[in-house]
Amino acid sequence: MHEIPTSLLILNGKSAGDETLREAITLLRNEGMDIQVRVTWEKGDAGRYVKEAQQLGVSTVIAGGGDGTINEVATALVDCAGEHVPALGILPLGTANDFATSAAIPDALDKALQLAIIGKAVPVDIARVNDKTCFINMATGGFGTRITSETPEKLKAALGSVSYLIHGLMRMDMLKADRCEIRGDNFHWQGDALVIGIGNGRQAGGGQQLCPQALINDGLLQLRIFTGDELLPALFTTLTQPDDNPHIIDGKSAWFEVNAPHELTFNLDGEPLRGEHFRIEVLPGALQCRLPPDCPLLR
Known part of the structure; x- marks a missing residue:
C-alpha cells in the first residue's frame, strides 16, 4: 500500500467543536490518512505546534481557521530552520476567509482537507514588515x-x-x-x-x-x-x-x-x-x- 504522508492540523480553538470537521477527519483517517490535530488556545500556540510538526517529520501543516490562523502558521513555517520544512495546507474555518477565497480553496471541508493533504505544493511568497x-x-x-x-x-x-x-x-x-x-x-x-x-x-x-x-x-x-x-x-x-x-x-x-x-x-x-x-x-x-x-x- 502506498504510504500517505502524515499531516498535522492546527485548529483555531473557536472551531474545535465543529462536528462536520470531526466527521471529515474520521472519514479520511478511515481511508488510511494519518492526521494529527492540535488546538490553539492562545497566541504563540501555532508556532509551538509548527516546531513539533517539524520534529515529527510531517509533510504538511494544515492551518484550520481564518486569515489570522493561516498567517500565524505560515509565519512559523517561514521561521523554521533546517531541512524538511513542512508544506502549508489551508482549511478555511474563519468568519472572513479572504486568503482562502481568493486562492480558490474549496468551501467544502472534506475537499479542502484532501487538497491540504495531497495537493501539489508550490512555492509562494510571504511579506515581512520591519524585519519581524x-x-x-x-x-x-x-x-x-x-x-x-x-x-x-x-x-x-x-x-x-x-x-x-x-x-x-x-x-x-x-x-x-x-x-x-x-x-x-x-x-x-x-x-x-x-x-x-x-x-x-x-x-x-x-x-x-x-x-x-x-x-x-x-x-x-x-x-x-x-x-x-x-x-x-x-x-x-x-x-x-x-x-x-x-x-x-x-x-x-x-x-x-x-x-x-x-x-x-x-x-x-x-x-x-x-x-x-x-x-x-x-x-x-x-x-x-x-x-x-x-x-x-x-x-
Whole structure:
C-alpha cells in the first residue's frame, strides 16, 4: 500500500467543536490518512505546534481557521530552520476567509482537507514588515483598518463584508484621511490616504478586492491607495466603478516604505501593528503551499 504522508492540523480553538470537521477527519483517517490535530488556545500556540510538526517529520501543516490562523502558521513555517520544512495546507474555518477565497480553496471541508493533504505544493511568497512581523495575504492601513478592528463580531457574522462598510458609515467621525509618504521601486507618492492596501494576496475585509492584480508567486507586492478629501464620494465610486476612479493610485514593487508624521495602524491579516515607519518587503518563494491547480493567485 502506498504510504500517505502524515499531516498535522492546527485548529483555531473557536472551531474545535465543529462536528462536520470531526466527521471529515474520521472519514479520511478511515481511508488510511494519518492526521494529527492540535488546538490553539492562545497566541504563540501555532508556532509551538509548527516546531513539533517539524520534529515529527510531517509533510504538511494544515492551518484550520481564518486569515489570522493561516498567517500565524505560515509565519512559523517561514521561521523554521533546517531541512524538511513542512508544506502549508489551508482549511478555511474563519468568519472572513479572504486568503482562502481568493486562492480558490474549496468551501467544502472534506475537499479542502484532501487538497491540504495531497495537493501539489508550490512555492509562494510571504511579506515581512520591519524585519519581524509577516503577512501572507494583505496589510491594510487607514480608515479601513479602524473599521475592521472595531466591527462587532455579531455584525460581522450577520452581514459579512457589507458590515465593514455599514459600520464605517455609522462611525463618520472616524473617516479621516492619513497623511503619509510611500516609496517603492520606481514609485513615490505622498498625500492623504483614506485606505492603503499592500497585497501579496488580493482581498481583505471579508471580500473587498483591494489588490485585484496581486499574485503570490511573482516576487512583488501590489499597492493600492484610496485618496480623496471628500471621503464618502471616494468610498462610493470605489465600490461602484473602481476602474475609472481618480481617487485610486496603484503601484507594484518588491518592497514599500510607508512613513507618516504620526502613528498609523496597519492590519496584517487581522493583527494590528502601530507605528510611524513601516518597511514591507516580499520574501519570494519562502513557503511551500498546497493550492488548487487553477489557483488564480498563481501566475
